[in-house]
Structure formats: structure tokens, C-alpha cells
Amino acid sequence: MTHSIVLYSNPISDCAARVRLALNLKNLAYKTVNIDLANQRNLDSEYVQINPSGTVPALVIYKSGVKGSVPDESTPRIILTQSIAAIEYLEEVFSDSRRLLPPLDSPLRRAHVRTLVEIISSDTHPLTSPRVSRFIQEKFREPFSPGNDDVGFGMLVKEWDKHWIIRGLTVYEKTLTSSEVVGRFSAGDEVTLADIVLVPTLWTAEEFGVDLDDYPRIVGIYGEMMKIEEVRLARQKGKGFE
Ligand SMILES: N[C@@H](CCC(=O)N[C@@H](CS)C(=O)NCC(=O)O)C(=O)O
Secondary structure (H helix, E strand, O other): OOOEEEEEEOOOOHHHHHHHHHHHHOOOOOEEEEOOOOOOHHHOHHHHHHOOOOOOOEEEEEOOOOOOOOOOOOOOEEEEOOHHHHHHHHHHHOOOOOOOOOOOOOHHHHHHHHHHHHHHHOOOHHHHOHHHHHHHHHHHHHHHOOOOOHHHHHHHHHHHHHHHHHHHHHHHHHHHHHOOOOOOEOOEOOOOHHHHHHHHHHHHHHHOOOOHHHOHHHHHHHHHHHOOHHHHHHOOOOOOOO
16 A cells, blocks of 8 residues: 555654554654644644644554655545554554554453553543643642642642552553463563553653552563664653653
8 A cells, every 4th residue: 555654743742652653663654743732732723623632643644655744635644533543543454564463363362452551541641641730730720839839739740640650550560460461561472552552651650750660560561662673763852751
């Protein structure tokens, strides 16, 4: 299939990093358009037309090969605005590339992968996304931080994010240790979607100063993942939590 892929992304976004990891591991070429989350350019009407939720990533696949930068809107394209759906689409359409889900005849491993994915993507990450922190700041800064102590309140919000990351990793670790699925990675000896979702959370956890020693299975998987060049290349500099 001739195609051209554009990833709307941001260096601090865990969800965009998931798609970057999948594209790299599948060896699919793509262009990146950075959307400035810090200045809320994700809410610009131009971007909201692409992704109505105003979040990154958005994965746009143009059906014909395109030269140069981002093609114009008249070029036939599909737009995928949820990271997991986008990765599963890549998995189904680019089926000759590296597989990221266990085969259909391994239903238990597939369910295990999706369980781990949801621990992070449904139960952890949404609580830490910028729109949640922003809402907390806007609504509760004054009552909880008289005199608008931005620094103090900012630390409180950071603690909030850290709390949910620690909780998510604790559940992930317990799920790994109680499962009969074993291996170097989260669901056996091959990289899966679960590892792809886990790793950006660990990048963020490190930046929040979370002590990973409490999660020996996760640390082992992280070490294996970081041996893979395509994974290392997906880590972007300047995630900017310091
Ligand atoms: N469920 C979505 C979540 C996307 C999401 O929340 N992305 C974050 C960055 S990781 C974002 O763009 N947040 C912008 C905001 O919260 O204002 C997905 O998996 O793609």
C-alpha cells in the first residue's frame, strides 16, 4: 500500500509516545507535527477539526504517497484520534510488520495484554492529563491555596499526578506477578502493546521522581525495552517536568 503517515504529537505526551513506539517498532516512516500543549494550541480550531478532543496524538494516514511536508486536506486520508485504536489499526493494516499483539490462538495472552493496557490507559493516565490538572488548578487553587500560592499549589498537583502513577504501577506489577503469563516482557518473550503503553509511563514516572525499585518485574521489562533501538529513539528530549 502506498501511504504517507503524519503523527500529531508532543514531546511530553505519553499517549503520543505510545504511537511513536508502535510506528518505530513496525518500521513505518512518518512525519511529526508538534502541537504545543503548554500554550494550549491543542484547542485551536484548526487542530480540533483534526482531533475533536483536542488531545494528542492524532494519527493521519494519507492513502497515497505524498512528497514534501504535510499534504493538504483534499488528499484522501483517515484520522485516528485515540492512541490504542491507532496502534491496533496499524497492527491490522500493516500486518507484515512486527506484531504487537499475541496471535489469535493465544486468547489468554491477548486478554492479559489488554488488561495491562487498560490499567495504564484507562485507569491511570486520564487522571494525570493536563486538562485534569488545569481544571483542578482553576477550580481549587483559591480555596486550597489562599493568596494564590502558585508554587505550593503546583506542587500539590504534581503530588496528585505522582499518586496516580504510583497506584497504576503498583496494580500493573501485581497483575504481572499474579498472572500465569511469564517472560522477558509484559506478556511473554515478545514486545506487545502492553510494553508500549508501559514505557512512556515509566519515562514520566522517572521525571516525577517515582522510585521504580518497588516494581522489580516492571524494572526488568523496562531494561529489556530500553535495549531496543526503536524504543530508545521514541524517547524525546525535553519532556519538561523538571
Ligand atoms: N485516550 C486518549 C488520551 C489522549 C490524551 O489525553 N493526550 C494528552 C497528552 S498524553 C493530551 O493531549 N492532553 C491535552 C490536555 O489534557 O489538555 C489517547 O489514548 O489518545
